[in-house]
Amino acid sequence: MVSRSLVSHGLVLDLVEQLGTIARYDTVTLPLEEDERDEQRSVVAAWCTRTGNELVELGHDTVTVRRGRSPDPLAELGAALMPGARLWMYTNFDCNLACDYCCARSSPQSARKALGLDRVRRLASEAVDAGVTELILTGGEPFLLPNLDELVAACTSALPTILLTNGMLFRGNRLAALQGMDRSRLALQISLDSATPGLHDLHRGRGSWERAVAGIRTARDEGFRVRVAATLPHGQSHQQQPFHTFLDSLGVAPEDQVIRVLAHRGVADEGIELTLESLIPEVTVTAEGVYWHPVTAGHEDQFVTADIFPLQEAIAEVRRRFTEMRARATAAGQWFPCA
Amino acid sequence: MNQPLIVGAVAYTPNVVTIWEGMRDYFAGTPAEMDFVLFSNYARQVDALVDGRIDLAWNTNLAWVRTVAQTDGACRALAMRDTDAVFRTIFVTRAGSSFTGLDDLRGRRLVLGSKDSAQAAILPVHFLDHSGPGADSVDISRIDSDVGKHGDTGRSELDALRAVLDDRADAAAIGINTWEAIGREELMPGAFEAFWQSPTYSHCNFTVMPHVGDERTTPWVEQLFAMDWENPAHRSILEMEGLRAWVPPHLDGYASLFDAVREQAIPPRW
Numbered sequence: 001m002v003s004r005s006l007v008s009h010g011l012v013l014d015l016v017e018q019l020g021t022i023a024r025y026d027t028v029t030l031p032l033e034e035d036e037r038d039e040q041r042s043v044v045a046a047w048c049t050r051t052g053n054e055l056v057e058l059g060h061d062t063v064t065v066r067r068g069r070s071p072d073p074l075a076e077l078g079a080a081l082m083p084g085a086r087l088w089m090y091t092n093f094d095c096n097l098a099c100d101y102c103c104a105r106s107s108p109q110s111a112r113k114a115l116g117l118d119r120v121r122r123l124a125s126e127a128v129d130a131g132v133t134e135l136i137l138t139g140g141e142p143f144l145l146p147n148l149d150e151l152v153a154a155c156t157s158a159l160p161t162i163l164l165t166n167g168m169l170f171r172g173n174r175l176a177a178l179q180g181m182d183r184s185r186l187a188l189q190i191s192l193d194s195a196t197p198g199l200h201d202l203h204r205g206r207g208s209w210e211r212a213v214a215g216i217r218t219a220r221d222e223g224f225r226v227r228v229a230a231t232l233p234h235g236q237s238h239q240q241q242p243f244h245t246f247l248d249s250l251g252v253a254p255e256d257q258v259i260r261v262l263a264h265r266g267v268a269d270e271g272i273e274l275t276l277e278s279l280i281p282e283v284t285v286t287a288e289g290v291y292w293h294p295v296t297a298g299h300e301d302q303f304v305t306a307d308i309f310p311l312q313e314a315i316a317e318v319r320r321r322f323t324e325m326r327a328r329a330t331a332a333g334q335w336f337p338c339a
Numbered sequence: 340m341n342q343p344l345i346v347g348a349v350a351y352t353p354n355v356v357t358i359w360e361g362m363r364d365y366f367a368g369t370p371a372e373m374d375f376v377l378f379s380n381y382a383r384q385v386d387a388l389v390d391g392r393i394d395l396a397w398n399t400n401l402a403w404v405r406t407v408a409q410t411d412g413a414c415r416a417l418a419m420r421d422t423d424a425v426f427r428t429i430f431v432t433r434a435g436s437s438f439t440g441l442d443d444l445r446g447r448r449l450v451l452g453s454k455d456s457a458q459a460a461i462l463p464v465h466f467l468d469h470s471g472p473g474a475d476s477v478d479i480s481r482i483d484s485d486v487g488k489h490g491d492t493g494r495s496e497l498d499a500l501r502a503v504l505d506d507r508a509d510a511a512a513i514g515i516n517t518w519e520a521i522g523r524e525e526l527m528p529g530a531f532e533a534f535w536q537s538p539t540y541s542h543c544n545f546t547v548m549p550h551v552g553d554e555r556t557t558p559w560v561e562q563l564f565a566m567d568w569e570n571p572a573h574r575s576i577l578e579m580e581g582l583r584a585w586v587p588p589h590l591d592g593y594a595s596l597f598d599a600v601r602e603q604a605i606p607p608r609w
Binding site for chain 1: 352353354357375410492493494497501504515520521522526527530531578580
């Protein structure tokens with residue numbers, strides 16, 4: 001007669017044998033003996049810890065173990081792409097332009113939905129402890145906000161910051177606000193789609209190219225580092241050389257010349273489709289809560305949580321969902337091999 | 340640049356593909372590139388090595404002894420795992436059996452693994468003859484599963500342990516790798532205890548034929564020894580293959596198996 005405890009020991013022998021017959025990262029599921037489940041669960045858990053295999057699931061009457069440990073999707077991303085390495089903040093959603101591809105659906109008619117100074121201050125403060133290395137302010141058009149200088153100061157006092165703008169409003173009080181910002185901690189990212197007015201004005205409105213270029217010159221004359229970001233349809237993204245040549249002539253450094261492919265989000269009629277599965281998350285905070293990525297802010301399918309604070313937990317939630325999603329994708333790949 | 344060295348290995352688990360693809364990738368772009376060929380058993384692999392159809396073979400200790408015999412000692416061992424230099428056979432019994440040494444096996448039931456497993460069949464008999472009561476005085480049974488793979492799957496050793504648990508045997512002889520895999524005595528208190536462990540002996544090595552010159556093997560071995568446990572890219576391969584570092588071959592560690600094969604008249608092909 002086999003004693004109770006020996007059943008558990010037999011399970012370990014079965015595990016060793018069956019894992020030996022499968023490929024790395026594949027799993028085996030073994031039944032648990034009805035009268036021995038608790039003991040068997042603890043033995044299997046201890047065995048996995050000792051041998052470097054992964055306990056995938058301790059079910060009611062089965063246990064599933066993976067050969068080896070599944071790779072950590074976050075570790076594979078590396079530090080630069082780690083969700084939470086940068087924190088995006090939508091300061092507001094209203095804008096002086098109504099671009100026909102705006103992913104945020106911003107326009108002069110849009111509600112402001114301002115994030116507000118208190119939340120920006122707290123986010124900037126918590127970002128440091130949460131491991132964020134860079135803050136990014138975007139909108140809407142942030143320069144519509146009367147207290148933008150205070151928002152920016154809250155950010156630059158905490159971390160290096162990038163402020164996204166269309167660069168068209170650098171006059172009067174707004175220019176004075178710009179002039180008061182910390183050049184050593186702040187870079188401006190100004191939107192410009194083409195080396196000549198045609199394409200830019202087609203999407204952003206007549207005369208907008210000329211004013212954006214003037215904004216780039218003003219910001220540079222004021223001593224700011226200026227990045228320039230273009231949004232191009234996928235089919236035109238190869239026609240970049242005239243654009244780069246033009247930006248070179250404006251004194252924009254090559255590493256600060258950014259080309260983005262048009263996304264089918266917001267009011268855009270076309271563009272590449274972006275899903276949770278196809279986007280590496282960039283933690284993005286709006287007045288409504290936390291979103292997966294700045295290009296999908298305000299889109300219900302990529303809403304993460306209404307709880308902005310504590311920021312560290314919001315970032316952890318984004319990372320957890322990303323890890324879970326990648327694990328599901330890996331599992332699906334194993335279930336549905338191509339050949 | 341040299342032609343890639345073709346390394347033979349036996350496919351005893353699907354993981355072997357992952358391991359050798361990792362090794363091939365590691366050597367890619369170096370002055371000592373390699374590719375690999377998988378065999379279903381060690382007899383085929385040794386044939387291919389001796390015939391010159393592969394340049395190197397990742398051989399078990401029995402396959403090494405066979406290759407030495409078939410080449411009159413002309414083959415060379417290039418390297419082994421650190422774990423290959425300190426391999427042991429462990430004699431285990433049910434916890435509480437009061438066995439203290441090999442002499443306690445006199446008249447008792449000992450279960451051995453596959454007949455072509457050096458650690459679980461051939462060397463245990465040798466140890467009984469030289470350090471115990473003699474194999475003839477022990478009631479020996481054998482579990483011949485996966486013959487041809489020289490015990491690499493570990494299946495026969497696990498079956499031997501099941502026989503001990505089920506009281507179909509009083510003791511089993513297993514390799515230290517299987518003993519570690521089940522967590523020694525610590526993970527399953529009350530199940531097994533080791534009552535004798537053999538001296539260390541050598542297990543696998545990379546075996547090369549004389550027609551493959553130093554100009555090809557030296558850069559390859561240098562590259563092999565450069566695999567670094569602290570390098571995550573190397574580490575995943577090392578972990579799968581069960582080592583922390585590649586080391587020069589410990590040829591003295593094969594003496595006991597040469598003796599055992601001769602004494603037991605082990606046939607030349609399994």
